[in-house]
Amino acid sequence: MTIEVRDLDVALDGRPVLAGVSLTVPAGSWTAVIGPNGAGKSTLLRAVLGLLPCQGGITVGGVDPRALKPRHRARLVAYAPQTPNLPAGMTVFDYTLLGRSPYIPHLGRESARDRAVAAEVLERLDLAELADRELDHLSGGERQRVVLARALAQQTSALLLDEPTTALDIGHQQQVMELIDRLRRDDGLTVVTTIHDLTLAGQYADDLVLVSGGRVAAAGPPRRVLTRETVAEHFDARVHVTPGPDGRPILSLERP
Amino acid sequence: MKTQVRAAARLRPAQLAVASAVLVAALLAGLLSGAADLPVGGVLKALADRLPLVEVDSGLSAVEWNVLFELRLPRVLMAALVGGLLAVAGAGYQGVFRNPLADPYLLGAASGAGLGATLTIALLPGDPGLTVPLAAFTGALGGVALAYLLGNVAGQGASHSATLMLAGIAVSSFLGAMQTFVLQYRSEELQRIYAWVLGGVGSADWHQLAVVAPYALVSSVILVLHGRLLDVLAVGDEEATALGLSAARIRLLVLAAASLATACAVAMSGLIGFVGIVVPHVVRRLAGGSYRIVLPLSLLAGAAFLELVDLVARLAVAPGELPLGVVTAFVGGPFFVVVLRAARRQVST
Numbered sequence: 001m002t003i004e005v006r007d008l009d010v011a012l013d014g015r016p017v018l019a020g021v022s023l024t025v026p027a028g029s030w031t032a033v034i035g036p037n038g039a040g041k042s043t044l045l046r047a048v049l050g051l052l053p054c055q056g057g058i059t060v061g062g063v064d065p066r067a068l069k070p071r072h073r074a075r076l077v078a079y080a081p082q083t084p085n086l087p088a089g090m091t092v093f094d095y096t097l098l099g100r101s102p103y104i105p106h107l108g109r110e111s112a113r114d115r116a117v118a119a120e121v122l123e124r125l126d127l128a129e130l131a132d133r134e135l136d137h138l139s140g141g142e143r144q145r146v147v148l149a150r151a152l153a154q155q156t157s158a159l160l161l162d163e164p165t166t167a168l169d170i171g172h173q174q175q176v177m178e179l180i181d182r183l184r185r186d187d188g189l190t191v192v193t194t195i196h197d198l199t200l201a202g203q204y205a206d207d208l209v210l211v212s213g214g215r216v217a218a219a220g221p222p223r224r225v226l227t228r229e230t231v232a233e234h235f236d237a238r239v240h241v242t243p244g245p246d247g248r249p250i251l252s253l254e255r256p
Numbered sequence: 257m258k259t260q261v262r263a264a265a266r267l268r269p270a271q272l273a274v275a276s277a278v279l280v281a282a283l284l285a286g287l288l289s290g291a292a293d294l295p296v297g298g299v300l301k302a303l304a305d306r307l308p309l310v311e312v313d314s315g316l317s318a319v320e321w322n323v324l325f326e327l328r329l330p331r332v333l334m335a336a337l338v339g340g341l342l343a344v345a346g347a348g349y350q351g352v353f354r355n356p357l358a359d360p361y362l363l364g365a366a367s368g369a370g371l372g373a374t375l376t377i378a379l380l381p382g383d384p385g386l387t388v389p390l391a392a393f394t395g396a397l398g399g400v401a402l403a404y405l406l407g408n409v410a411g412q413g414a415s416h417s418a419t420l421m422l423a424g425i426a427v428s429s430f431l432g433a434m435q436t437f438v439l440q441y442r443s444e445e446l447q448r449i450y451a452w453v454l455g456g457v458g459s460a461d462w463h464q465l466a467v468v469a470p471y472a473l474v475s476s477v478i479l480v481l482h483g484r485l486l487d488v489l490a491v492g493d494e495e496a497t498a499l500g501l502s503a504a505r506i507r508l509l510v511l512a513a514a515s516l517a518t519a520c521a522v523a524m525s526g527l528i529g530f531v532g533i534v535v536p537h538v539v540r541r542l543a544g545g546s547y548r549i550v551l552p553l554s555l556l557a558g559a560a561f562l563e564l565v566d567l568v569a570r571l572a573v574a575p576g577e578l579p580l581g582v583v584t585a586f587v588g589g590p591f592f593v594v595v596l597r598a599a600r601r602q603v604s605t
Binding site for chain 2: 046069070072073079081087088094
């Protein structure tokens with residue numbers, strides 16, 4: 001399911017955050033949105049979800065999500081926020097079941113099928129054993145997977161993930177990214193993530209979109225976007241870029 | 257696949273049965289206690305006789321029969337109704353504001369009702385009858401509407417809930433000041449006004465019950481039906497919207513239903529604090545934090561709780577009576593501490 005954004009303008013409280021942003025995410029591919037702090041990465045995701053008022057064209061699989069009712073939109077695009085609210089006392093299973101909300105009648109209750117989908121998702125993410133665990137008793141890596149489980153339970157073909165690896169150690173970062181990649185390939189998901197770690201973004205994404213100052217500063221395959229010059233210009237950082245074994249760029253910091 | 261399909265957090269029949277049993281026991285205790293000694297067997301038979309298709313000779317005298325059906329039963333039902341409404345409204349507000357300390361009187365319902373009742377008592381000569389509850393009801397809804405309008409004007413977006421709460425505090429202070437102002441001029445009515453403010457169900461009759469029942473029914477049905485949606489709202493408005501909910505609409509509907517329930521309770525009984533915060537909290541501790549559990553059980557437990565409170569109010573200083581608002585705090589406070597200590601369950605606070 002292709003995601004297309006054309007000339008997107010977003011203003012928050014009258015302050016322009018994004019201006020003229022365009023990008024295309026081909027069906028089944030992974031695009032990482034990178035950029036310095038405050039560049040508008042999260043705003044871009046939230047605009048595509050229809051959570052913010054914005055101008056410009058947005059289509060997901062040919063449909064403008066802003067024209068849909070929330071419950072129909074939630075069957076099209078799933079979202080995992082950077083800092084999800086995890087209600088204390090709620091179990092992992094019940095939290096995953098929240099992902100079935102767009103399929104449950106307004107005042108109704110979830111069906112056996114909804115419960116089966118939630119259980120299956122937990123099984124796939126190796127979380128079945130934690131199903132009865134309460135959210136406040138999870139480690140950082142487990143928490144990240146549980147939020148992913150809720151998004152997968154929505155059974156959408158597009159997945160928008162805001163900083164899925166925040167606050168994870170390097171091992172857990174790798175695990176989560178591998179997991180997203182596996183799910184993408186198995187289910188043909190179209191994935192858009194914002195991500196801070198440039199090397200990590202370059203290792204996994206098919207395309208990178210560099211957002212800086214509310215505009216798209218560079219876009220394309222990682223080796224074209226992640227150059228010493230671009231990083232210096234937009235992140236004000238000195239890095240050394242070397243191609244990894246598969247040709248994808250690996251960045252290391254250099255002291256000025 | 258060995259996938260085990262689990263049930264979601266929801267009300268279990270056993271929990272419902274226990275809460276109902278406690279309520280029935282409290283209602284019976286309320287019916288059997290009082291100045292006139294009614295025989296237990298006679299009361300049960302007389303109640304059974306009222307059921308359709310059942311005919312039993314209760315053996316109650318005409319006086320006893322009147323005490324039971326014209327005094328005790330309406331009073332007991334009114335106490336239960338008010339308690340249930342306050343508790344379920346409190347639970348609803350807590351869900352909407354995602355704050356377990358939210359109170360049924362949070363949005364100016366209490367001060368609005370207080371002002372309405374005060375104005376009526378101060379300005380209308382003689383026995384105002386049903387106009388006091390009517391004015392309290394109107395005042396309560398007016399207070400909430402004012403808070404809501406102010407909150408909407410002042411804040412939008414993510415901080416909306418917090419702004420609304422602050423608007424409620426502002427409206428409460430303002431209306432409270434107006435009430436004090438009126439009291440200054442009509443200090444001779446102070447006692448009557450205070451008797452109303454401190455709350456009681458001693459004057460309940462079938463007519464009052466019939467007037468309030470439809471509103472009470474509609475508001476509690478709406479609240480109880482929204483349990484699952486309030487559970488989804490627990491992740492915040494933005495995530496709830498991304499999960500397919502019309503968060504703002506749900507919030508408004510639950511707020512309206514909770515305010516209607518509060519207005520009914522206030523109109524019938526005056527201001528009775530404590531029930532709306534403590535009953536949902538105790539239910540959460542004992543039965544689970546999901547609103548699918550908290551809302552229906554708060555309705556039942558709140559009814560049982562206020563029934564027992566009314567019992568204490570009647571018996572503690574017999575033949576006199578204590579105001580219910582005083583007893584809820586007096587009895588409820590220590591009871592709450594006991595529950596907090598006894599329950600080890602980890603719950604969001």
